[in-house]
Amino acid sequence: MHHGGVRIFDRHPRLRWAVPGAAAAVILAGAAVGTAGVSADSGLPAKTAGELLVDLQGATPQAMSGTVSYLADLGIPALPTGTSGGSSDLTSLASGTHTLRVWTDGAGKSRVDLLGERSEYDVIQNGKDVWVWDSSAVSAQHAVLTKDGAHEADTTAMQVPSTPQEAADLVLANLDPTTEVSVSGAGSVAGRPVYDLVLAPRQSGSKVARVVLSVDSETATPLRVQVFSSATQAPALYVGFTSVDFGTPDASVFDFTPPANATVTEMGGPDGSAGEAPQSNTAPPTVVGDGWTRVLVAAMPRPATAAASDASSGSQDLMTMLDSLPTVSGSWGSGHVLDGTLFTAILTDDGRIAVGAVTAQQVESALAAG
Amino acid sequence: MSASETAPVVEQSRRGPSAVRSHGRMLRSELRLIVGRRRNQMGLLVLASVPVMIAIALKVSTPRRGNNDFITAATSNGMFVALAALTIEIALFLPLAVAVLSGDAIAGEANTGTLRYLLTVPVTRTRLLLVKYAALAIGAVIGVVVVVVVGVLIGGLLFGLGPVTLLSGTQVSLAEGLWRLVLAALYVIAGLTALAGIGLFVSVLTEQPIAAMIAVTIISTAMWILDGISQLDWLHPWLLVHYWPAFADLFRQPMYLDEIGRGLLVNLAYAVLFVSLAWARFGRKDITS
Structure with missing residues (x-):
């Protein structure tokens, strides 16, 4: 076996080149599978836009965690951020590609990390406590909400019309004069089969060609949003999971204690809204x-x-x-x-x-x- | 031509454990050669000088706030000197070290005429090549360990060591921080070992060690340059060096392993491809000098 193989290479030295050739082929094949992902045909039952909207409303807040890829090509000049590259500043989201990590327990605890090359910008909500951590500035901002996230979720649930079907019909009826709503199935996001809800403007002159919302077929959780411009082929705005896990994240993920050397500022106001810039003196738009x-x-x-x-x-x-x-x-x-x-x-x-x-x-x- | 392969192979199959011992001997003598070279000792000094320079520069300059990175973080915890040094040296000094070692590996021996004598030892060319590659990998280990150990020592001396603040703002114990530093070092070593695969192939192609060293340096530097051109972002995942800086992801809480995993795959792909290319070429190569 071993000898035989070596003898072959010895008798026909040219055959040796087949080994790196095979290695290259395996690498290319592996890369192709890696980028293409699992192939499309997921065998999902067909759904109408109305049914999909009902699913979306009926979806309970899910515990989940994952990695989100964010891409913005808004065609606006790069904002002067002072530093070049690797910035995890929020203003950097106006353009370029970014990676975010998200966790939520579906009941008032959530965390979003914007990853810079060697920095992080994190927003962590743990019940009533909201922390904003900026590793570049070594600063933490803290706010206390008057009502915790769980209550908020309840109130939004109560605003929904009496039955989900009614609400879906209402939304579709409102959309119809201006928007063409359609559903295309059999896509996949982060390896999960999704339904794509496609909203396209009927009016001319819009810069938005279509908005595609990809909804997880099992949990009805939105997993990807793409906004296509009429000017470009690729999406001008892309927010989507590259990996997702519907298990409950470890509770320690939501714990945040600012490190000793950090600058900690309390954001005033019981509702935590005082951090916003005062713009009250301008006329209403x-x-x-x-x-x-x-x-x-x-x-x-x-x-x-x-x-x-x-x-x-x-x-x-x-x-x-x-x-x-x-x-x-x-x-x-x-x-x-x-x-x-x-x-x-x-x-x-x-x-x-x-x-x-x-x-x-x-x-x-x-x-x-x- | 290399018709000498069959005889030693048959002999080896009977040897078993003694073969392992003989390879161990071969690897040891190879390492003695690497460590003993004056040029390599100077190279290690250069690698060690970077963390020292970073630490001293930080100590004598006035602290600046804002735009915190591994370098400024070092003022509150000396351990970050090692990370800052790795971040800086990964771009040129560490690849240069690998280039120098791989230039010596085959091309150097061919140039001085010692390769012929090596091939008279009853060991197949395949084994010889693998021993050479293992020696290069151990050379990468030595280089990275020197940078990290000197960094932690000088940083600890000038700034002290203590609980480590991760990029996510979480504080972990020094032991946990050092463990993550070890993982980061291992990841950097994996990248350099893949580059050593390219080095081994180039070293097999030429009998001029300097040519091999320059070629490997150019290859790694060119990949860094291409990686910096954002218009070529479709190419970036294919570049060996693209995921190298991802060792910083080990200092997030929880650790972010997506890019590191991809980086290890790219390293593995490069290593397998170029070591097998080197093997294919070396098996047929006429050793003339």
Whole structure:
């Protein structure tokens, strides 16, 4: 056996090259299987959009954990974050590919980690306690919720119309004039068979080509969301599990005690909402259009003069970036336009901002109307 | 031509345990050769100097807050000096060490004419190649261990050792932290051993040790450069070095093993492919000098 093999290679030395050749073939085959995943035909029974919506509502919050891949190609210029690469800052989510780890026990405890190359940005909810941990800044923020997550889940459950079927019909009836809703089965996410709920705008001018929500066939848990732009082939926004486990995660995952050398700040306010920037002095935004072609017109939260005085270098960078955007003008005035893959935003020189998932022309006409 | 393979093989099959002993002897003499070379001793000094430089630079500079990484974390726990040193040296110094060793492995022996004498020893070329590869792997172990041990020692000396704050903000005991450091070192060693596979193949192709060293250095450096070009992201999972920095994932709580697992697979694929390529070439090679 052993000798025979060696003798063959000795008599026909050329045959030796078959060994690395076979190794290469095995590697390529393994890689192909690895990327393609389990093949499609999962034999799922066909479902209508209504049935799928009923499943979605009926789904109880699941204990689960897994790894989520996040990809954003919004076509907006990279935000000046100060550091290059490996950032786990939340602003980095505006573009690029990221990996998140998520855990939830389905009853008020959850944790989301945004992984940087050698850093982490974690949001941990353990009952009433919410911790935000930023390893780059060695800082932890803490907030206490007035009601814990379990109660919150109850109230959302109560807002649902009397029967799930009624609610599903209501949603579909509301969607129908503007949206084509369809279901395609036999996909798979993280190795689990899913139903794809496809929402496509009937209206023209929308930058969104379609939204695909992939729902786990067994637990009715959404496992992937893809937003396709009419401008690009690949999804402009992709959030999906690469691996998922429906077991209850270890309770210690949700424990967080800030390390001794960390800066700990308490986020004030009993509802933990005080962390948000105060924007009360700006006029309420107006909405022009309906459905997918809705355009939001609002006064800009930044009064150019006041902000300039205490602007940090970061916001100055932002100003420079805004100024470098192409300009447009029309009957509504003039301003800078940010033409993304999924949305268009126009910042007018007189301090208004108009945003919509539509073409620049439609945002302009909304500005003229609003 | 290598018609000499059959006779020793038949002999070996009768030997059993003594064959293991003879291979052990061969490996030991190979390691003595590696460790004894003045050039390699200097190389180890260079590897050891990086954690020392990091620690001293941190000690004399004023502490800066913000943008915390392994380097700044070292000021609160000396253990991180070892991790910072690994992070830095994995890009050039450690691959360079592997390149130097693999240049000597076959090409060096062919160049000095000692390879011919090695082949007269009653051991098949296959066994000789495997012993050479094992010696390269042990060389990688020595290099990484030197970096890590010197890093922990100098870091402990200048900044002290204590409970380890992981990237997830969880604090674990020093023992747990050191255990994770050992795992990180093993993962780095696995990557370098795969690079040694490429080194062995290149070393079989040429009789010029310097050429082999330069080629291996260029290959590893080129892969780092390609890995840095984001437009080539489709290529990145195929690059040997792409998952190397993933050892940082061992310092998350719970440990994140997805990328490390993929990294080990890529390492294994490269090692199997290039060692078998080296074997195919070496079996037919005429040893002229």
